[in-house]
Amino acid sequence: MDWAVITDNMGYMLGGLGLTFQMTLIALSGGMFLGCFLAMGRLSSKKWVYYPASAYVHFFRSQPLILVIFWLYFLAPVFVGRPLGAFYSTMIAFVFFEASYFSEIIRGGIQSVPKGQVMAAQATGLGFFTIQRYVVLPQALGNMAPALITRAIVIFQDTSLAYVVGLREFLRRVNLVDTREVRSVELYCFAAVVYFVICTLGSLFADHLERKREASKA
Amino acid sequence: MIEIRNIGLWYRKGQKILDNVSATVGEGSTVVICGPSGSGKSSLLRCINGLETFQEGEILVNGISVQNPNTNIYRLRANIGMVFQHFELYPHMTVTENITLAPMHVLKISKTRARQKAMELLERVGIADQAAKYPGQLSGGQQQRVAIARGLAMEPALMLFDEPTSALDPEMIQEVLEVMVDLARDGMTMVVVTHEMGFAREVADEIIFMDHGRIVEKGNVQTFFNHPENERTQQFLARILR
Ligand SMILES: Nc1ncnc2c1ncn2[C@@H]1O[C@H](COP(=O)(O)OP(=O)(O)O)[C@@H](O)[C@H]1O
Ligand SMILES: [Mg+2]
Numbered sequence: 001m002d003w004a005v006i007t008d009n010m011g012y013m014l015g016g017l018g019l020t021f022q023m024t025l026i027a028l029s030g031g032m033f034l035g036c037f038l039a040m041g042r043l044s045s046k047k048w049v050y051y052p053a054s055a056y057v058h059f060f061r062s063q064p065l066i067l068v069i070f071w072l073y074f075l076a077p078v079f080v081g082r083p084l085g086a087f088y089s090t091m092i093a094f095v096f097f098e099a100s101y102f103s104e105i106i107r108g109g110i111q112s113v114p115k116g117q118v119m120a121a122q123a124t125g126l127g128f129f130t131i132q133r134y135v136v137l138p139q140a141l142g143n144m145a146p147a148l149i150t151r152a153i154v155i156f157q158d159t160s161l162a163y164v165v166g167l168r169e170f171l172r173r174v175n176l177v178d179t180r181e182v183r184s185v186e187l188y189c190f191a192a193v194v195y196f197v198i199c200t201l202g203s204l205f206a207d208h209l210e211r212k213r214e215a216s217k218a
Numbered sequence: 219m220i221e222i223r224n225i226g227l228w229y230r231k232g233q234k235i236l237d238n239v240s241a242t243v244g245e246g247s248t249v250v251i252c253g254p255s256g257s258g259k260s261s262l263l264r265c266i267n268g269l270e271t272f273q274e275g276e277i278l279v280n281g282i283s284v285q286n287p288n289t290n291i292y293r294l295r296a297n298i299g300m301v302f303q304h305f306e307l308y309p310h311m312t313v314t315e316n317i318t319l320a321p322m323h324v325l326k327i328s329k330t331r332a333r334q335k336a337m338e339l340l341e342r343v344g345i346a347d348q349a350a351k352y353p354g355q356l357s358g359g360q361q362q363r364v365a366i367a368r369g370l371a372m373e374p375a376l377m378l379f380d381e382p383t384s385a386l387d388p389e390m391i392q393e394v395l396e397v398m399v400d401l402a403r404d405g406m407t408m409v410v411v412t413h414e415m416g417f418a419r420e421v422a423d424e425i426i427f428m429d430h431g432r433i434v435e436k437g438n439v440q441t442f443f444n445h446p447e448n449e450r451t452q453q454f455l456a457r458i459l460r
Contacts, residue, residue: 114306116302116304116306117306117308119264119269119302119306120300120302120306120307120308120365121308121319121320122269122295123267123269123295123298123299123300123369123378124295124296124299124300124319124320124324124368124369124372125292125293125294125295125296125297125320125324125372126292126319126320126323126324127292130323134308134319134323135308135319138310139308139309139310142310
């Protein structure tokens with residue numbers, strides 16, 4: 001064992017975390033934004049809104065993420081006329097894919113808000129989107145925060161898949177150091193520890209929110 | 219002000235919730251609706267501001283047909299305040315924010331102006347000191363007064379009340395009724411679903427008794443209490459006035 005390989009390459013490898021976090025953040029915010037609209041569609045009583053939204057959600061949930069990444073990387077240029085680049089195509093894939101998962105989390109959150117709240121807001125003359133924005137979603141968010149954080153942790157881990165199109169996020173950089181130094185055991189132990197620490201912090205935060213919510217209910 | 223003409227409402231086939239309901243509410247008058255639970259009182263109120271879709275008849279508010287596809291239902295609702303049994307204040311907003319939300323987004327008035335207005339209304343319902351609190355920190359009576367202020371903030375021509383005191387502890391009922399009596403005396407047009415017969419005696423211009431989706435008795439305070447014609451009304455009054 002030679003742990004010096006880690007300290008020597010620490011800066012380079014942790015530098016990849018910047019990209020990892022950036023991708024997580026974009027997938028999270030973009031996925032939630034699109035997911036909000038899908039969730040509203042899935043809750044709509046209008047068939048022409050409900051069916052397309054449902055079809056979207058079921059389609060993306062049936063696909064492996066890596067395939068969606070390939071899809072946008074190799075097939076998007078066919079439609080757009082030029083390559084989007086590894087980063088953009090991967091981010092679009094993540095946003096499209098994650099939106100289908102967020103849609104279901106958000107749908108549950110919206111349903112947890114009592115109907116009377118919507119009725120009271122409607123009675124004052126507010127429109128659908130204003131009601132969602134100011135009355136429903138803020139309340140739904142509190143109820144779904146733990147599920148959102150759990151999903152964020154999954155996204156954080158899944159960003160490592162971006163290596164397939166050549167993006168040098170954290171795990172890819174560890175892998176590159178290994179190719180050069182041939183110190184697989186040390187390097188992948190290190191990678192495991194990094195993922196473990198970050199995800200544990202996330203889980204603890206989710207637990208904390210969950211407990212706070214339980215307490216506020218009682 | 220409100221013309222209700224032969225309303226029929228079903229939520230599902232074979233179960234008629236409102237059956238040939240007709241009533242008129244004149245400008246500045248207060249109409250009290252009472253009747254046993256499940257008789258369709260809440261459904262009727264919701265028909266008036268278009269929260270419920272009825273299948274028969276017509277409702278006109280200030281001459282505007284509620285269910286006409288050309289009617290701007292949002293503008294119509296903005297002109298009709300509504301107060302619910304369980305307050306339905308937004309729990310994640312302060313009292314002031316609860317009151318200013320609709321004026322800012324529907325009437326598009328400035329935040330400063332909306333807040334100023336909210337303070338005046340809170341003053342009027344007697345809880346100006348609670349402006350910065352959240353609904354959860356208030357008593358039931360205070361919450362309902364905030365809900366009334368929220369309705370008044372749109373400067374509606376008409377207020378609907380759906381059992382505004384039924385969820386309150388007895389000692390808080392009076393403070394809410396007082397606000398409502400003041401409103402009625404100030405000339406607000408009001409439709410009030412309530413079993414508070416003291417309130418009805420004091421301000422009602424007309425009392426309507428509903429049973430199984432129909433209006434079975436209608437009259438002014440005198441005739442309603444002293445000479446009810448319908449047997450169900452008599453039974454109901456005997457129970458409630460005991
Ligand atoms: N949204 C709804 N969907 C289906 N049935 C309803 C709905 N709202 C009320 N009802 C039914 O309609 C009837 C009248 O209810 P409601 O108008 O609430 O009466 P009240 O306010 O006089 O108690 C009841 O039988 C109730 O179960
Ligand atoms: Mg009711």
